[in-house]
Amino acid sequence: MPKNNLPKHVVDVWPEVLKDVDVQVVPLEYLHSVRVTFHDGKVWEIDVEKSKAKTDLNIEQSLEELFAEYEDAIANVDFRLDTERVKQDITKRTHQFMKKRK
Secondary structure, X not given: OOOOOOOHHHHOOOHHHHOOOOOOOOOHHHEEEEEEEXXXXXXXXXXXXXXXXXXXXXXXXXXXXXXXXXXXOEEEEEEEEOHHHHHHHHHHHHHHXXXXXX
């Protein structure tokens, strides 16, 4: 099974950790946007951060419905990570883990 490596611009933020990451699932909390490119050249930029503010919107379900409805027309889906937040959370959790191990 091939690895789902992160794009170079994401790995460049923290290469010693992110270069070998195999991505299967991305938690919604770490996404700031989703870029959907269609076969006809159209591009939809979905601002996940703004969508989180809408309490009546289930973002995960909405994205699943969008992907299902336009499955045949979609050429590419690019999940844009908040890499700084990922780095901060991993650093914090690693520090806590190492502190408890002493």
